[in-house]
Amino acid sequence: MKHFLRHLVIIDYYLAALLLVAAGVSKIITPGVGDLLETLLEQEIITLDQLIFLSRWYPPIEVVFGITALTGIRAVVFARLTGVLYLFFIVLFLIASKGYLLLPVDCGCFGDGDPLPVYLLILRNALIALPLFFFPSDRGCSTRPRLLFTQN
Numbered sequence: 001m002k003h004f005l006r007h008l009v010i011i012d013y014y015l016a017a018l019l020l021v022a023a024g025v026s027k028i029i030t031p032g033v034g035d036l037l038e039t040l041l042e043q044e045i046i047t048l049d050q051l052i053f054l055s056r057w058y059p060p061i062e063v064v065f066g067i068t069a070l071t072g073i074r075a076v077v078f079a080r081l082t083g084v085l086y087l088f089f090i091v092l093f094l095i096a097s098k099g100y101l102l103l104p105v106d107c108g109c110f111g112d113g114d115p116l117p118v119y120l121l122i123l124r125n126a127l128i129a130l131p132l133f134f135f136p137s138d139r140g141c142s143t144r145p146r147l148l149f150t151q152n
Contacts, residue, residue, distance in 0.1 A: 005134075012131040013075065016082045019128070020066030026110040027059035034108015035115060039096040076137045083132035086125045093121050 069078040097118040104115035
Protein backbone atom coordinates (compact mmCIF):
# COMPACT_ATOMS: atom_id res chain seq x y z
CA MET A 1 0.00 0.00 0.00
CA LYS A 2 2.88 2.33 0.84
CA HIS A 3 4.41 1.89 -2.63
CA PHE A 4 1.02 2.42 -4.27
CA LEU A 5 0.55 5.75 -2.46
CA ARG A 6 4.11 6.76 -3.31
CA HIS A 7 3.40 6.11 -6.99
CA LEU A 8 0.15 8.09 -6.83
CA VAL A 9 2.00 11.07 -5.36
CA ILE A 10 4.68 10.86 -8.05
CA ILE A 11 2.00 10.63 -10.75
CA ASP A 12 0.28 13.66 -9.20
CA TYR A 13 3.58 15.55 -9.34
CA TYR A 14 3.99 14.92 -13.04
CA LEU A 15 0.30 15.66 -13.68
CA ALA A 16 0.63 19.00 -11.87
CA ALA A 17 3.74 19.87 -13.88
CA LEU A 18 2.09 18.85 -17.17
CA LEU A 19 -0.95 20.97 -16.31
CA LEU A 20 1.31 23.97 -15.75
CA VAL A 21 2.94 23.47 -19.15
CA ALA A 22 -0.42 22.93 -20.88
CA ALA A 23 -1.96 25.97 -19.19
CA GLY A 24 1.01 28.17 -20.09
CA VAL A 25 1.06 27.04 -23.70
CA SER A 26 -2.71 27.48 -23.96
CA LYS A 27 -2.48 31.05 -22.66
CA ILE A 28 0.38 31.82 -25.04
CA ILE A 29 -1.57 30.49 -28.04
CA THR A 30 -4.85 32.21 -27.09
CA PRO A 31 -3.99 35.18 -24.88
CA GLY A 32 -6.64 36.46 -22.55
CA VAL A 33 -7.15 37.63 -19.03
CA GLY A 34 -9.91 35.45 -17.57
CA ASP A 35 -12.52 36.23 -14.97
CA LEU A 36 -10.13 35.70 -12.08
CA LEU A 37 -7.71 38.50 -12.99
CA GLU A 38 -10.54 40.77 -14.15
CA THR A 39 -12.32 40.33 -10.84
CA LEU A 40 -9.14 40.96 -8.86
CA LEU A 41 -8.68 44.16 -10.89
CA GLU A 42 -12.29 45.24 -10.25
CA GLN A 43 -11.82 44.60 -6.53
CA GLU A 44 -8.66 46.73 -6.67
CA ILE A 45 -6.53 43.86 -5.38
CA ILE A 46 -4.27 44.21 -8.40
CA THR A 47 -3.60 47.22 -10.60
CA LEU A 48 -3.94 47.44 -14.37
CA ASP A 49 -0.14 47.35 -14.70
CA GLN A 50 -0.03 44.16 -12.61
CA LEU A 51 -2.80 42.61 -14.72
CA ILE A 52 -0.88 43.39 -17.90
CA PHE A 53 2.36 42.07 -16.40
CA LEU A 54 0.70 38.85 -15.19
CA SER A 55 -1.14 38.19 -18.44
CA ARG A 56 2.07 38.76 -20.41
CA TRP A 57 4.70 37.02 -18.28
CA TYR A 58 2.91 34.40 -16.18
CA PRO A 59 2.29 31.97 -19.10
CA PRO A 60 5.97 31.64 -20.13
CA ILE A 61 6.99 31.38 -16.47
CA GLU A 62 4.39 28.61 -16.06
CA VAL A 63 5.86 26.73 -19.03
CA VAL A 64 9.45 27.04 -17.78
CA PHE A 65 8.45 26.06 -14.23
CA GLY A 66 6.46 23.06 -15.48
CA ILE A 67 9.21 21.83 -17.80
CA THR A 68 11.79 22.20 -15.05
CA ALA A 69 9.57 20.20 -12.71
CA LEU A 70 9.13 17.52 -15.37
CA THR A 71 12.90 17.00 -15.52
CA GLY A 72 12.78 15.67 -11.96
CA ILE A 73 15.68 17.85 -10.87
CA ARG A 74 15.10 18.98 -7.28
CA ALA A 75 11.74 17.23 -7.47
CA VAL A 76 11.04 17.47 -3.74
CA VAL A 77 11.50 21.24 -3.81
CA PHE A 78 9.46 21.63 -7.00
CA ALA A 79 6.72 19.42 -5.56
CA ARG A 80 6.36 21.73 -2.56
CA LEU A 81 6.55 24.89 -4.68
CA THR A 82 3.96 23.54 -7.10
CA GLY A 83 1.69 22.63 -4.20
CA VAL A 84 2.00 26.15 -2.79
CA LEU A 85 1.22 27.61 -6.21
CA TYR A 86 -1.97 25.55 -6.55
CA LEU A 87 -3.01 26.46 -2.97
CA PHE A 88 -2.32 30.13 -3.65
CA PHE A 89 -4.83 30.02 -6.49
CA ILE A 90 -7.41 28.59 -4.09
CA VAL A 91 -6.98 31.74 -2.02
CA LEU A 92 -7.36 33.87 -5.15
CA PHE A 93 -10.56 31.99 -6.10
CA LEU A 94 -11.99 32.63 -2.63
CA ILE A 95 -11.06 36.32 -2.75
CA ALA A 96 -12.44 36.83 -6.25
CA SER A 97 -15.71 35.03 -5.47
CA LYS A 98 -16.06 36.67 -2.03
CA GLY A 99 -16.89 33.23 -0.68
CA TYR A 100 -19.73 32.47 -3.09
CA LEU A 101 -18.72 28.92 -3.93
CA LEU A 102 -21.42 28.41 -6.58
CA LEU A 103 -20.32 31.48 -8.53
CA PRO A 104 -19.10 30.42 -11.98
CA VAL A 105 -15.60 31.72 -12.69
CA ASP A 106 -13.35 31.32 -15.70
CA CYS A 107 -10.02 30.98 -13.94
CA GLY A 108 -8.13 31.66 -17.16
CA CYS A 109 -6.07 28.54 -16.53
CA PHE A 110 -6.30 27.29 -20.11
CA GLY A 111 -7.02 30.52 -21.92
CA ASP A 112 -10.64 31.53 -22.31
CA GLY A 113 -12.78 28.62 -21.28
CA ASP A 114 -16.04 27.66 -19.72
CA PRO A 115 -16.61 29.10 -16.26
CA LEU A 116 -16.77 26.55 -13.46
CA PRO A 117 -18.25 26.99 -10.00
CA VAL A 118 -15.62 28.15 -7.53
CA TYR A 119 -16.04 25.04 -5.37
CA LEU A 120 -14.97 22.84 -8.33
CA LEU A 121 -11.89 25.00 -8.94
CA ILE A 122 -11.01 24.76 -5.25
CA LEU A 123 -11.58 21.01 -5.21
CA ARG A 124 -9.48 20.50 -8.35
CA ASN A 125 -6.59 22.55 -6.99
CA ALA A 126 -6.74 20.93 -3.56
CA LEU A 127 -6.70 17.42 -5.04
CA ILE A 128 -3.65 18.35 -7.08
CA ALA A 129 -1.83 20.36 -4.40
CA LEU A 130 -2.19 18.38 -1.18
CA PRO A 131 -0.48 15.15 -2.31
CA LEU A 132 2.52 17.19 -3.46
CA PHE A 133 3.41 17.93 0.16
CA PHE A 134 3.88 14.18 0.68
CA PHE A 135 6.28 13.79 -2.23
CA PRO A 136 8.74 11.04 -1.33
CA SER A 137 12.33 11.98 -0.85
CA ASP A 138 15.18 9.54 -1.09
CA ARG A 139 16.92 9.93 2.22
CA GLY A 140 20.26 10.31 0.53
CA CYS A 141 21.89 12.83 -1.72
CA SER A 142 19.47 12.40 -4.61
CA THR A 143 16.32 14.47 -4.91
CA ARG A 144 15.21 12.81 -8.14
CA PRO A 145 12.25 10.46 -7.84
CA ARG A 146 12.87 6.89 -8.82
CA LEU A 147 11.17 5.75 -11.95
CA LEU A 148 7.73 4.31 -11.37
CA PHE A 149 8.61 0.86 -12.66
CA THR A 150 11.85 0.18 -10.80
CA GLN A 151 12.21 -1.99 -7.75
CA ASN A 152 12.86 -0.22 -4.44
